[in-house]
Amino acid sequence: xxxxxxxxxxxxxxxxxxxxxxxxxxxxxxxxxxxxxxxxxxxxxxxxxxxxxxxxxxxxxxxxxxxxxxxxxxxxxxxxxxxxxxxxxxxxxxxxxxxxxxxxxxxxxxxxxxxxxxxxxxxxxxxxxxxxxxxxxxxxxxxxxxxxxxxxxxxxxxxxxxxxxxxxxxxxxxxxxxxxxxxxxxxxxxxxxxxxxxxxxxxxxxxxxxxxxxxxxxxxxxxxxxxxxxxxxxxxxxxxxxxxxxxxxxxxxxxxxxxxxxxxxxxxxxxxxxxxxxxxxxxxxxxxxxxxxxxxxxxxxxxxxxxxxxxxxxxxxxxxxxxxxxxxxxxxxxxxxxxxxxxxxxxxxxxxxxxxxxxxxxxxxxxxxxxxxx
Ligand code: ADP
Ligand code: MG
Numbered sequence: 001x002x003x004x005x006x007x008x009x010x011x012x013x014x015x016x017x018x019x020x021x022x023x024x025x026x027x028x029x030x031x032x033x034x035x036x037x038x039x040x041x042x043x044x045x046x047x048x049x050x051x052x053x054x055x056x057x058x059x060x061x062x063x064x065x066x067x068x069x070x071x072x073x074x075x076x077x078x079x080x081x082x083x084x085x086x087x088x089x090x091x092x093x094x095x096x097x098x099x100x101x102x103x104x105x106x107x108x109x110x111x112x113x114x115x116x117x118x119x120x121x122x123x124x125x126x127x128x129x130x131x132x133x134x135x136x137x138x139x140x141x142x143x144x145x146x147x148x149x150x151x152x153x154x155x156x157x158x159x160x161x162x163x164x165x166x167x168x169x170x171x172x173x174x175x176x177x178x179x180x181x182x183x184x185x186x187x188x189x190x191x192x193x194x195x196x197x198x199x200x201x202x203x204x205x206x207x208x209x210x211x212x213x214x215x216x217x218x219x220x221x222x223x224x225x226x227x228x229x230x231x232x233x234x235x236x237x238x239x240x241x242x243x244x245x246x247x248x249x250x251x252x253x254x255x256x257x258x259x260x261x262x263x264x265x266x267x268x269x270x271x272x273x274x275x276x277x278x279x280x281x282x283x284x285x286x287x288x289x290x291x292x293x294x295x296x297x298x299x300x301x302x303x304x305x306x307x308x309x310x311x312x313x314x315x316x317x318x319x320x321x322x323x324x325x326x327x328x329x330x331x332x333x334x335x336x337x338x339x340x341x342x343x344x345x346x347x348x349x350x351x352x353x354x355x356x357x358x359x360x361x362x363x364x365x366x367x368x369x370x371x372x373x374x
Contacts, residue, residue, distance in 0.1 A: 002364075002369055002370055003148075003153060003156070003157065005156055005157075005160055005360070006364045006369065006370065007147075007148045007152075007153065007156060007360055007363050007364060007369075008146060008147045008148065008363060008366060008368055008369045009147055009148065009153060010048065010051055010052070010123065010147050010149065010150070011147075012145075012147055012368055012369075013121050013123075013145050013146075013147050013368065014145065014368070015055075016052060016055050016056060016057040016120075016121060017055060017056030017057070018056055018057075018058070019056075019057050019058065019120035019121055020057070020058045020060060020118055020119050020120050020121075021052050021057040021058065021059055021060065021119070021120065021121045021122070021123060022060050022061075022062065022115065022116060022119045022121070022122050022123070022140060023045075023048060023049060023052065023059060023060065023061045023062070023122075023123040023124075023125055023149065024061075024062055024063070024122070024123070024124050024125065024126045024129070024136045024137060024140075025041075025045045025049075025061050025062070025063045025125050025126050025149075026041050026045070026063060026125070026126035026127060026128035026129050026343065026344070027041055027042055027045070027061075027063035027064075027065060027078070027081045027085075027094075028041065028063065028064055028065055028066065028128065028129070029041050029042060029065070029080075029081060031065075031066070031080065034080060035080065036080050036081070036084055039084050039088075040343070041128070041343060042081060042084050042085055042088060043088065044151050044343055045061070045125055045149070045151060046088055046089050047149075047150040047151070048123060048125045048149035048150045048151060049061065049089055049092055050089060051150065052123070053089070053091060053092070057121075058093075059091070059092045059093065060092075060093045060094075060095060060119070061085070061092050061093065061094045061095070062094070062095040062098050062115065062136055063078070063081070063094075063097070063098065063126065064097060064098050064099040064104065064129065064134075064136075065077075065078060065081065065097050065099070066097075066099075067099070068097060068099050068100055070099065070100070070101065070102030070104070070105070071100060071102070072096075072097075072100045073100070076097050076099070076100075077096065077097065078094055078095075078096055078097050081094065082094045095115075098115070098134075098135070098136045101114075101135075103135055104134050104135045104136060105132075105134050105135075106135070107133055107134055107135045107138060107139060108135055109139070111135045111139070112135045112136075112139030112140060112143075115135065115136060115139065115140065116139075116140050116143065116144060119140070119144065120144070120145070121144055121145045121146065121147075122140035122141055122144045122145070122146040122147075122366075123146065123147050123148070123149050124137065124141065124146065124147075124148055124149065124152055124359050124362070124363055125148070125149025125150070125151050125152050126152070126359070127151055127152045127155040127156075127342075127343055127344045127347055127348075128322075128343050128344035128345070128346075128347050129344075129347065129359070130152065130344070130347050130351075130357045130358070130359030130360060131344075131346055131347040131350040131351070131357045131358065131359070132358065132359070133358045137358065137359045137362070138358050138359055138361075138362040139362075141362040141363050141365060141366045142362060142365045142366065142367075143367075144366065144367070145366060145367060145368040146362075146363055146366035146367075146368065146369070147363070147366075147368075148360070148363055151343065152359075154340075155340075155342060155343065155344065155347075155348070155351075156351070156360065158319055158339075158340045158342075159319070159342065159348055159351045159352060160351065160355065162285050162287055162317070162319055163192065163351075163352055163355060166192070166193075166284065166285040166317075167284035167285045167316070167317055168194055168284045168285070169194040169195060169282065169283050169284050169285075170192065170193045170194050170195075170283070170284065170285045170287075171193060171194065171195045171196075171197065171279055171280060171283040171285065171286045171287075171316070172189045172193045172195075172196050172197070172286075172287045172288070172289075173196075173197045173198075173199070173276065173280075173286065173287070173288040173289070173290075173292075173307060174186060174189075174196065174197070174198050174199075174200070174202065174289055174290050175198070175199040175200025175201070175202060175203070175289070175290030175291050175292045175293075175304075175325075176200045176201065176202060176289065176290025176291060176323075176324065176325075177200070177201045177202070177218060177290075178201070178202065178218075178220065179202040179205045179206075179220050179223045179226075179227065180220055180222075180223055182202065182289070182290070182349065183223070183226065184353045185289070185349050185352055185353045186230065187230075187353075188352060188353045188354075189287075189352070190230065190233075190234045190237060190238075193237065193287075194237070195237060195239060195279055195283075196234070196237050196238050196239065197239050197276050197279060198238060198239065198240055198241075199241055199268045199272070199276070199290075199292035199293070199303060199307075200268075200290050200291055200292050200293060201217070201218035202218070202290070203240055203241055203265075203268075204217040204218055204219050204259070204265060205218075205219055205220045205223050205224055205227050206227045206230075206231065206238070206240050207240055207241070207257065207258075207259075208224050208227070209224050209225075209227035209228040209231055210231065210240070212257055212258045212259075213258045213259055213260060213261070214258075214259050214265065215246065215255075215259035215260055215261055215262060215263040215264060215265065216259075216261075216262065216263065216264045217244075217246070217259050217263075217264050217265035217266075218265075239275070239276075239279070241257065241268045241269065241272040242256075242257055242269070242271050242272050242275065243255075243256050243257060243268070243269025243270070243271040243272050244256070244257065244259055244265040244267070244268065244269055244272075245265070245266060245267040245268070245269050245293070245300060245302070245303070246259050246260075246263040246264055246265045246266060247263065247264050247266055247299070247300075248262050248263045248264070252299055254269045254270070256269075266293050266294045266297070266299075266300040267292060267293030267294065267295075267299075267300040267301070267302060267303040267304075268292045268293060268303035269303070270302070270306075272303065273292075273302065273303045273306035273307065274306070276292075276306070276307055276310070277306055277307065277309070277310035278310075280307065280310040280311055280314050280316065281310055281313065281314045281316075283314060283316040284316055284317065285316055285317045285318075285319070286311055286314065286316045286317070286318050286319065287319045287321060287352070288307065288311060288318075288319070288320050288321065288325055289320075289321035289322070289323070289325050289348075289349060290321075290323075290324065290325055291304045291324055291325055291328050292304040292306075292307055295324075295328050295331070301328075304328050305328075305332050308328065308329050308332050308334050309332070309334070311329075311334070311337070311338060312334045312337035312338070317339050318337075318338045318339045318340070319338070319339060319340045319341075319342070320335075320338050320340070320341040320342060321342050321345070321348045321349060321352070322341075322342040322343065322344050322345035322346075322347075322348045322349075323345030323346075324345075326341050326342065326345075329341065
């Protein structure tokens with residue numbers, strides 16, 4: 001039975017014994033000098049690959065890695081991934097980087113044809129790439145019995161679940177560098193959440209809209225008007241920092257809510273961290289995307305760490321929306337304390353914003369899908 005969002009599951013493939021099953025994974029791991037520095041994405045794909053193997057399928061996996069320019073590039077060859085995958089789960093065939101072919105990002109039907117030659121069924125488990133209309137993501141499902149893998153199914157269940165029927169109060173925490181990147185998500189969330197806490201570099205565009213000085217902090221001048229409108233319409237839902245930790249010429253201090261000329265706001269202050277923490281502790285659901293400050297510098301990590309600790313402590317259902325927030329939570333050793341840490345940064349935000357992704361829509365159009373969301 002397809003899940004409640006209409007996405008066929010592995011069981012909906014029918015008998016896969018002896019069948020050749022193509023699995024689109026997200027093996028886009030970070031590499032340094034040809035070595036994998038974090039294999040989370042490979043480990044996350046194992047449950048799906050193992051299930052298929054245990055049910056007798058001949059498993060062929062494929063993925064992109066980095067951003068090669070539509071032609072073979074040894075720097076992005078899949079060899080390190082193949083070696084690690086072979087240690088974790090022997091017996092899986094892994095195709096070469098799909099982005100070595102210019103047809104991948106163009107969603108070229110001829111490339112889809114080549115990818116699926118001799119293939120009996122398709123599984124999409126690359127949640128981190130499911131927002132891309134690329135050949136290996138959206139191409140096979142309309143032509144083959146298809147399913148979402150276990151990783152993708154869990155991501156969709158959690159992220160669409162909190163979007164559809166969150167346990168309340170539903171609190172979202174947004175931070176990170178740019179407002180414009182996340183404006184769509186902010187607007188979508190404002191229709192759903194009970195409280196939206198804004199920190200990180202993006203808070204200064206909102207503080208400016210309230211008339212506060214922001215000094216040399218990150219500011220998107222052309223978004224101030226939009227921020228003002230959002231504050232007018234949803235002022236009771238949006239909470240902004242009441243104090244800011246700023247820096248000037250190596251000097252660091254709490255400057256209150258207004259950042260003086262010559263100073264750069266780089267973290268939320270301790271008062272704000274405590275207030276945000278209290279909101280998190282009283283929540284039913286918390287969704288967090290974007291660090292509260294320049295957490296890569298220990299002088300400006302306290303706000304992000306305080307929010308992470310409150311999320312670890314709260315009884316609320318806690319979701320981290322991928323990207324740098326996931327890196328921050330991992331850096332504090334708190335990833336295991338969260339209910340869900342998304343493997344997809346851009347994909348998780350787009351799913352929250354749109355309520356759907358191209359890769360999911362393709363799965364719903366597969367011949368074995370019912371095509372309906374229940
Ligand atoms: P995510 O990947 O979680 O969506 P973003 O990519 O939007 O987050 O932003 C993460 C970056 O924002 C981090 O590198 C962090 O250092 C930076 N950042 C957060 N707050 C500030 C700030 N006040 N000033 C400058 N950079 C900031
Ligand atoms: Mg990021």
